[in-house]
Amino acid sequence: MDCKNAQTLIGGYLDRELDPVQSLEIEDHLHGCTACSQSYKDHQVLSEGLRTGSVYFKAPAGLEKRIQRAVRQAAKAESAPRWLSWSWVRMAAPLAAAALVLFTLMPFLRGPSTEEILTREVVSGHVRSLMANHLADVVSSDQHTVKPWFNGKLDFSPPVEDLAKQGFPLIGGRLDYLDNRPVAALIYQRQKHFINLFVWPSGSDSDVETKTVSRQGYNLFHWTRSGMTYWAASDLNNAELQEFVQLVQNQT
Ligand SMILES: [Zn+2]
Numbered sequence: 001m002d003c004k005n006a007q008t009l010i011g012g013y014l015d016r017e018l019d020p021v022q023s024l025e026i027e028d029h030l031h032g033c034t035a036c037s038q039s040y041k042d043h044q045v046l047s048e049g050l051r052t053g054s055v056y057f058k059a060p061a062g063l064e065k066r067i068q069r070a071v072r073q074a075a076k077a078e079s080a081p082r083w084l085s086w087s088w089v090r091m092a093a094p095l096a097a098a099a100l101v102l103f104t105l106m107p108f109l110r111g112p113s114t115e116e117i118l119t120r121e122v123v124s125g126h127v128r129s130l131m132a133n134h135l136a137d138v139v140s141s142d143q144h145t146v147k148p149w150f151n152g153k154l155d156f157s158p159p160v161e162d163l164a165k166q167g168f169p170l171i172g173g174r175l176d177y178l179d180n181r182p183v184a185a186l187i188y189q190r191q192k193h194f195i196n197l198f199v200w201p202s203g204s205d206s207d208v209e210t211k212t213v214s215r216q217g218y219n220l221f222h223w224t225r226s227g228m229t230y231w232a233a234s235d236l237n238n239a240e241l242q243e244f245v246q247l248v249q250n251q252t
Pocket of ligand 1: 002003004006033035036037
């Protein structure tokens with residue numbers, strides 16, 4: 001080990017931070033080198049002095065408290081007039097962000113809306129009626145046969161109109177189950193397309209504007225008028241189905 005190395009390692013040696021090999025090497029060097037040996041002694045004295053506190057001055061009594069008081073007063077003077085200080089903003093921002101995320105996700109967390117559920121039920125009801133060859137419980141084009149057929153089967157009397165003259169002949173009627181209740185299904189035909197017109201009491205006096213929606217290739221129209229909810233479902237094109245809806249609305 002040369003002097004340069006020894007000088008850089010003296011501090012570590014003094015603090016017993018060197019590994020045994022390095023310690024032996026530096027000890028060896030210190031024995032044979034007066035300059036480094038003197039340097040080591042100087043280090044020792046300095047280190048000892050720092051440890052025993054001869055160069056350490058104790059802060060005067062009460063200084064700590066005076067500083068704390070001054071800092072508190074300064075902080076108060078600065079933040080008192082501002083109700084919404086930055087520390088508040090820093091705390092509130094992540095909460096606001098979390099609330100925003102939750103609010104955005106709410107519709108997904110809640111699942112489909114009642115209207116969406118009903119839309120699916122109506123489509124299922126329409127598809128089922130065509131699948132099971134169970135389109136009508138009462139097959140008749142006569143509204144005076146179809147309307148009384150519902151008596152005793154439902155707790156309401158659905159408005160039944162034959163629309164044959166307007167190109168939508170009445171085929172018959174059927175009981176179905178939608179929105180957790182038995183409903184009337186009136187079946188109309190347009191060429192080779194069938195239309196299911198589901199009717200049940202809305203449970204409210206307020207009318208609801210006509211809305212249209214498409215699902216799985218079927219067109220749907222629904223509205224509420226005079227205390228009755230109507231859903232028309234068909235694979236008929238939207239324009240012709242709308243024509244049918246207008247006719248029904250004019251009759252009721
Ligand atoms: Zn040396």
